[in-house]
Each structure stands twice: as C-alpha cells, then as structure tokens.
Amino acid sequence: MRMSLNLKATNLGAAASASDVIFGSLREAIVEGALQDGDLLRQDQIATMFNVSRIPVREALARLEEQGLVTTQRYKGAVVSSLSLDEITEMFEFRALIEGEVIHHAVSSIRPETLTEARNYAEAFAREPDSGQWAQLNRLFHYTLYKDCNRPYHLQVISGALDKIGRYLRAQLVLTDGIARARREHEGILAAAIAHDADLATALTRAHILGASQSLIRFLEKQRTKP
Amino acid sequence: MRMSLNLKATNLGAAASASDVIFGSLREAIVEGALQDGDLLRQDQIATMFNVSRIPVREALARLEEQGLVTTQRYKGAVVSSLSLDEITEMFEFRALIEGEVIHHAVSSIRPETLTEARNYAEAFAREPDSGQWAQLNRLFHYTLYKDCNRPYHLQVISGALDKIGRYLRAQLVLTDGIARARREHEGILAAAIAHDADLATALTRAHILGASQSLIRFLEKQRTKP
DNA sequence: TTAATGTATATTGGATCCCATTTACAATAG
DNA sequence: CTATTGTAAATGGGATCCAATATACATTAA
Numbered sequence: 001m002r003m004s005l006n007l008k009a010t011n012l013g014a015a016a017s018a019s020d021v022i023f024g025s026l027r028e029a030i031v032e033g034a035l036q037d038g039d040l041l042r043q044d045q046i047a048t049m050f051n052v053s054r055i056p057v058r059e060a061l062a063r064l065e066e067q068g069l070v071t072t073q074r075y076k077g078a079v080v081s082s083l084s085l086d087e088i089t090e091m092f093e094f095r096a097l098i099e100g101e102v103i104h105h106a107v108s109s110i111r112p113e114t115l116t117e118a119r120n121y122a123e124a125f126a127r128e129p130d131s132g133q134w135a136q137l138n139r140l141f142h143y144t145l146y147k148d149c150n151r152p153y154h155l156q157v158i159s160g161a162l163d164k165i166g167r168y169l170r171a172q173l174v175l176t177d178g179i180a181r182a183r184r185e186h187e188g189i190l191a192a193a194i195a196h197d198a199d200l201a202t203a204l205t206r207a208h209i210l211g212a213s214q215s216l217i218r219f220l221e222k223q224r225t226k227p
Numbered sequence: 228m229r230m231s232l233n234l235k236a237t238n239l240g241a242a243a244s245a246s247d248v249i250f251g252s253l254r255e256a257i258v259e260g261a262l263q264d265g266d267l268l269r270q271d272q273i274a275t276m277f278n279v280s281r282i283p284v285r286e287a288l289a290r291l292e293e294q295g296l297v298t299t300q301r302y303k304g305a306v307v308s309s310l311s312l313d314e315i316t317e318m319f320e321f322r323a324l325i326e327g328e329v330i331h332h333a334v335s336s337i338r339p340e341t342l343t344e345a346r347n348y349a350e351a352f353a354r355e356p357d358s359g360q361w362a363q364l365n366r367l368f369h370y371t372l373y374k375d376c377n378r379p380y381h382l383q384v385i386s387g388a389l390d391k392i393g394r395y396l397r398a399q400l401v402l403t404d405g406i407a408r409a410r411r412e413h414e415g416i417l418a419a420a421i422a423h424d425a426d427l428a429t430a431l432t433r434a435h436i437l438g439a440s441q442s443l444i445r446f447l448e449k450q451r452t453k454p
Numbered sequence: 455t456t457a458a459t460g461t462a463t464a465t466t467g468g469a470t471c472c473c474a475t476t477t478a479c480a481a482t483a484g
Numbered sequence: 485c486t487a488t489t490g491t492a493a494a495t496g497g498g499a500t501c502c503a504a505t506a507t508a509c510a511t512t513a514a
Contacts, residue, residue: 053469062286066293280499302505
C-alpha cells in the first residue's frame with residue numbers, strides 16, 4: 001500500500017545554526033546603526049547574550065569580517081569597521097554604476113506586479129512618519145525595481161555594498177534633506193520604469209545615488225571636523 | 228638616556244592565525260582548480276592535513292561560504308560551489324562592467340612604472356610555455372593596469388568575482404584558443420593604456436572579457452552535454 | 455527477493471577547558 | 485614624582501570532548 005503524505009514540510013536541513021542566527025543579528029545591528037563605527041565586539045559578551053559558547057560567535061565574526069563589516073586584530077578582538085569619506089564616496093560611485101546597469105535590464109522586462117509593488121513601497125516611504133523605517137522602505141523600493149533584472153549576482157553585490165554603507169544612508173535620510181528629495185526622485189524613477197524607458201530609469205537612478213552621496217558627504221564633512 | 232632602536236619590526240599582531248592560513252590555502256586550491264566543483268570538504272581531513280583541530284578549519288569554511296566559494300548544508304558538510312552556465316555568463320557581464328569602469332579611471336592617471344610593469348606581465352604571458360602559469364600571469368597583467376584607479380573597493384569586488392570563476396577561466400585559456408587571442412587583445416589594451424586613451428581601453432577590456440565569456444560558454448556547453 | 459526498519463559509524467555543531475597574548479594597574483627605582 | 489618593570493585580570497585562539505544528525509549497512513518481515 002502506498003499513501004501520499006499531505007503536509008507541508010519545511011527543509012530542516014537548511015535550518016539556521018546558532019552561528020547563522022548570531023551572524024544575522026550582528027549584521028543587522030551594524031547595518032542599522034545599533035552598533036557604531038569602532039564599537040568593540042566582545043566574544044564573551046555576545047556569547048552570553050545569545051546563551052551559547054564563544055564558538056558560534058567566532059564563526060559569525062569570521063563571516064562578518066569576510067563581508068568587511070568588522071575588522072579583527074589578533075588577540076585584540078573585532079571592531080565595527082569604519083569608512084573614510086573617500087571610501088564612502090567610492091561605495092556610492094560603485095552603487096551608481098551597478099544599480100544603473102541593473103535597473104536598465106530590469107525595466108526592459110519588468111512585470112506589472114513588480115511595478116505595483118514598487119509603487120506601494122514608494123508611497124509607504126513617502127507617507128511613513130517614523131524615520132526609523134525610512135531606510136528599510138527606501139531599500140525595498142529600489143530592490144523591488146531591480147528584482148526582474150535576472151542577475152542574481154549583481155543583486156547580491158549590491159546588497160553587500162548597501163550593508164556596508166547602511167549606517168550612513170540612514171544619516172543621510174534622517175539628518176539631511178534627503179527624505180524630501182528622495183520622495184521626488186523616487187517618483188521620477190518609478191515613472192520611467194512604468195514607461196519602460198530603460199535609459200531614463202538608469203540615468204535617474206545614477207543621479208539619485210550620486211546626489212545622495214554628495215549630500216551625505218557634505219553632512220559628514222561638517223560632522224567629522226567638529227568633534 | 229634614550230636610544231632609538233634601529234631594526235625593522237614586523238607587525239606580529241597582524242600575523243596569520245591558523246584559520247587565516249587554512250582559509251588562504253583552501254581559497255587558492257578552489258580558485259586554481261585543485262579542488263573541483265562539488266568536491267566535499269571534510270573538516271577532519273583538512274584538520275589532519277594542517278595538523279590542527281577542527282575549530283580553525285570551521286572558521287575558514289565559514290569565510291569561504293561567505294565568499295560564495297563553498298556551500299554548506301547543516302550536518303552534511305561543505306562542497307565546492309559550482310556555477311551554472313547562466314551564472315558564469317552573468318559573472319563575465321559583471322566583470323565587463325566593472326573592469327571597464329576601473330580601467331577608464333586607471334588609464335587617466337596611470338604611472339609610467341605601472342605601464343612598464345604591465346608590459347612585462349603581458350610579455351611574460353605571451354612567452355610562458357607552462358599553461359599552469361597562464362591564468363596567474365593574465366590576472367597580474369589586468370590587475371596591474373587597474374592598480375592606479377584609486378578605487379580599492381572596486382578592485383576588491385573584481386578580485387571576488389575572479390576568485391569565483393577562476394577555475395573556468397583556466398579552462399578557457401588552456402582548452403580553447405583563448406591564449407592566442409588573449410595575447411593579441413592584451414597588446415591592444417596595453418597600447419590604449421600607453422596612449423592614455425581611456426575610452427578605447429575600456430571598450431577593448433569589455434570586448435576582451437565578453438569574448439572570453441563566449442568562447443568559454445561554447446566550450447562548457449559541449450563539455451557539459453557530453454557526459 | 456525486496457522494501458522497510460533498526461543499528462553502527464562517520465561527521466558536523468557546539469561546550470568546556472587550556473594556553474598565548476594583551477591590557478590595566480601596582481610596585482619599584484631613579 | 486616619573487618612568488620603568490613586574491603582576492594579575494581580561495580576552496582571544498585553539499584543543500578536546502560531547503551531543504545532534506546523517507549515512508551506510510545489517511536485519512527483518514512480507
């Protein structure tokens with residue numbers, strides 16, 4: 001006799017190990033700015049927080065270092081990596097290059113559902129009063145527009161770059177006039193996508209990113225010379 | 228009394244840990260093809276080879292996974308990641324985009340010593356009879372030309388991409404007509420760099436990469452349908 | 455004989471322990 | 485009082501051990 005099991009099985013083999021969970025939490029904390037430039041990450045302290053030994057913590061830290069989010073010195077420990085103004089500038093240039101390319105491919109073959117989704121995020125972003133949500137909604141808007149580009153590696157690299165400058169992006173949106181400008185520019189990019197105008201979407205995306213860069217750099221220059 | 232010590236000190240704090248050494252060795256073995264697609268990496272076996280416990284091995288594997296060079300399944304172990312033809316194609320497109328951009332900036336401000344160095348690598352590449360050296364000399368030639376672009380993050384990302392397709396690049400050079408063509412195209416790129424023609428250098432570099440991609444994909448298509 | 459089940463072994467994930475190195479601070483000499 | 489030296493606590497790197505899971509193989513029932 002043969003019976004077919006009628007239940008949804010989750011792939012336990014792909015379940016998260018302790019190291020995965022810790023890696024994810026630390027990564028999020030760094031990207032969102034809960035952990036700041038130069039903050040020391042003590043293995044023991046983290047292990048206690050997650051109620052595990054230091055072994056999975058060390059694996060998580062090794063991964064974060066590989067991603068460039070923390071810097072480790074032997075016997076001294078891991079600190080949250082900080083970026084110089086030059087490095088931040090370069091990261092934005094890099095994003096402009098790749099995200100411009102990606103949206104070009106995406107817009108050519110974008111699905112209607114994707115456009116709806118992007119519009120929803122753009123509106124949510126424009127409406128959101130809680131500044132703590134801005135960065136995430138902003139990221140979701142752009143990422144949605146990129147989704148249909150059929151280039152997973154490009155997207156992965158963009159994610160990595162966004163992770164590295166996430167903290168600063170937040171500052172740009174919250175502490176400068178970034179939010180108002182971003183709202184306007186999102187409108188334009190979305191309209192270009194709806195019109196399937198790949199060249200325009202690319203140009204606007206690049207300008208959007210490089211504009212944010214300038215605004216952020218000006219802000220950080222003031223901030224970093226003060227104290 | 229005060230005396231100044233007159234000796235060159237090496238920064239021991241930056242010395243390599245066991246995990247660093249193992250990571251580097253495994254990485255090199257994967258990039259150079261000593262370890263092939265799908266090969267299983269046993270923690271115990273590697274630990275024995277390096278005469279250490281499994282702890283540093285696991286950290287090395289965690290880093291390799293973060294780089295995308297191996298894939299881990301819980302309780303099953305790590306295997307060398309393999310790339311589909313689509314993924315390989317995308318990687319080459321990605322390289323064409325970034326390397327084109329990078330050489331544009333580099334050529335504008337390239338130093339004479341760098342040009343000499345690049346010429347030396349190009350000649351060594353053209354002359355080298357040992358096919359095992361081709362890939363490395365090829366990489367050195369291009370990387371030298373990119374050196375003066377003043378964009379470390381771009382270079383780092385290129386390195387990551389090259390690591391992921393290193394094995395296939397070797398095949399392209401050795402098993403197709405790649406080597407002859409590469410020699411010719413290197414001449415052209417070098418000439419453009421010497422002439423400080425950034426646009427031409429960019430165009431030739433992109434064509435060089437995309438041409439290699441086509442040749443490799445054709446080769447792999449045959450190879451992968453056979454067995 | 456074959457499919458299902460049980461068992462042994464291999465292998466990975468994690469905890470605990472130990473040693474090397476750093477760091478903070480006290481002790482000492484000038 | 486200051487600069488050096490010595491010492492103890494904190495911390496990171498690694499080894500060894502244990503638990504959880506997977507795989508291979510033997511066993512059993514139909």
